[in-house]
Amino acid sequence: MILTGRDYADVAVGEELPELSIPLTRTMIVATAIASRDYQDVHHDPGLAVERGSRDVFMNILTTNGLVDRYATSWAGPAARVRAIRIRLGAPNYPGDTMTLTGTVSAKDDAARRVEIAVRGTNSLGAHVTGTVVIELPEGGRP
Amino acid sequence: MNEYEERLRSWVGRELSVPKPGQDPVNVPMIRHWVEAMADPNPVYLDEEAARATGRDGIVAPASMMQAWTMRGYAATVNPRPGAGDGMAELIALLDEGGYTSVVATDSEFEFHRELVPGDHVSAGEVVEAISPEKNTALGAGRFITTVRTYRDQDGEVVAVQRWRTLRFRPKAPQERPEAPQERPEAPQERPEAPQEREKPRALRPRPAVNLDNAFWFEAAREHRLVVQRCAACKALRHPPGPCCPQCGSFDWDTVDSAGDGHVYSYVVNHHPPHPAFDMPYIVAVVELAEGTRLITNLTGVAPEEVEIGMPVVLEWLEADPELTLPVFRPAAPRKER
Incomplete structure (x- = not known):
């Protein structure tokens, strides 16, 4: 199997990652909450979510971490190693909406072969998530 | 307190x-549930051979x-x-x-x-x-x-x-309640893409003009640190941030963290023109920090008619929206009865 993905030397600060649109279905919001072992009712029970002041169930923060992780490593390739994920949440991800992730390479650290990506995920209400992901990349085909 | x-x-x-x-x-079953739900295509989580091809010992x-x-x-x-x-x-x-x-x-x-x-x-x-x-x-x-x-x-x-x-x-x-609760609820202005309709939450505050010379100050604010630029040569403090020391001309600088105590040096109350990001009227103050520098800021937790020149104030952080955190000030002690 050939090592695929981005090489540290080929990444430049300012490079933009391809946009990724993720449809937010009710099933997906519940499935991701359960896969992250998060049984808070606001993530799966619409009636209780409304009672607690939300308009519907909404995505949990562990899933936002997971999707930001997926977005960065899908671009970087399987050899990349995730060193940091720092996120701040904004508008909730509700069922029926779509979140579009965009990212830009914001910094490079040559000594550690680390690349920082500024990530933003927006839905119809505004910014759901803003943050940065730091990944370590292989260089010269060696991990 | x-x-x-x-x-x-x-x-x-x-x-x-x-x-x-x-x-x-x-364990692999829980990884599989996660990867399926996230629709994450990275093979290193489930495929041993693919993981080894990246230099790992096996799946991670x-x-x-x-x-x-x-x-x-x-x-x-x-x-x-x-x-x-x-x-x-x-x-x-x-x-x-x-x-x-x-x-x-x-x-x-x-x-x-x-x-x-x-x-x-x-x-x-x-x-x-x-x-x-x-x-x-x-x-x-x-x-x-x-x-x-x-x-x-x-x-x-x-x-x-x-x-x-x-x-x-x-x-x-x-x-x-706002029409749509938000998971970062202290930021009612966090809908940059939302149309500016009357029933929608308010607009974003105007963006500060961030550049290479002052970005450090706004980045520190996001971490809830109010910093003051200090000349590395003559140690003079200065604000607003700038590339060059007005005292000695040095381009070398560092920062000190402000303790967040100060007093109202001057203020105005804005009644007009209305801006969709602000509740009118609002107070724009020049606060002199205990460290000696002054900054332009807003006052919170005090009515316009109660503000006094010299009033002691303390720092508080305003999470304006997901991308903007600003220092504001509130009265330091309970106000005197009149």
Whole structure:
């Protein structure tokens, strides 16, 4: 199997990652909450979510971490190693909406072969998530 | 500081939970559930051969799954049984006593020290880093609780550190709620893409003109640090930020953290023109910090007619929207009776 993905030397600060649109279905919001072992009712029970002041169930923060992780490593390739994920949440991800992730390479650290990506995920209400992901990349085909 | 405030403050620095291993060690079935639900195509989580082709010894767990390994699970969520010495339960009870009965997560900052592999067994300990003063948010008045979670493997080695922030708040009555509650609810202006219709939450505050010379100041503000630029040559403090020392002309500089105490040097009350990001009227003040520099800011927690020149004020942070945190000031002590 050939090592695929981005090489540290080929990444430049300012490079933009391809946009990724993720449809937010009710099933997906519940499935991701359960896969992250998060049984808070606001993530799966619409009636209780409304009672607690939300308009519907909404995505949990562990899933936002997971999707930001997926977005960065899908671009970087399987050899990349995730060193940091720092996120701040904004508008909730509700069922029926779509979140579009965009990212830009914001910094490079040559000594550690680390690349920082500024990530933003927006839905119809505004910014759901803003943050940065730091990944370590292989260089010269060696991990 | 009142007694309740004292009791809350006493939690800063304390351990909320004794580290105990997660329900299950890192395992392939839970990784599979995660990867399927996230629709993550990276093969290194399930395909041994693909993982080895990247220089790893075998499959690894997704980095972002770290917290999932330490979740308490279904039974403990629906039927929590706090044991003796369960600091988290005690702190939540204290917050409930203050009326802060609801919770939303707002920030997660993970640093990963190594990748987890099947068989690793993760524990997490949690220490309170900060408890904010009460803030008015779109969902209700609340306090931000910042903790640091340290994740360790079966040998006690740190595998990840997470700074974790939640808002504990008093839910507003339904008619007071914004049309759509937000998971970062203190930021009612966080809808840059939303059309500016009357019934929508307010517009964003005007963007500050951030450039290479002043970006450090806004970045520090996001971390809730009010910094003052200092000349590295003659040590003179200056604000607003600039590339060159007005005293000695040096281009070398560093910063000092302000303690956040000051007084009102001057102020105006803006009644006009209306701007959709602001409630009119609002107070624009020049605050002189104890460190000596002055900054232009807003005053909060005080009516325009009660502001006085020389009034002592203290720093508070305004989370204006997901991309903008600004220092504002409120009166330092209870105002005198007249």
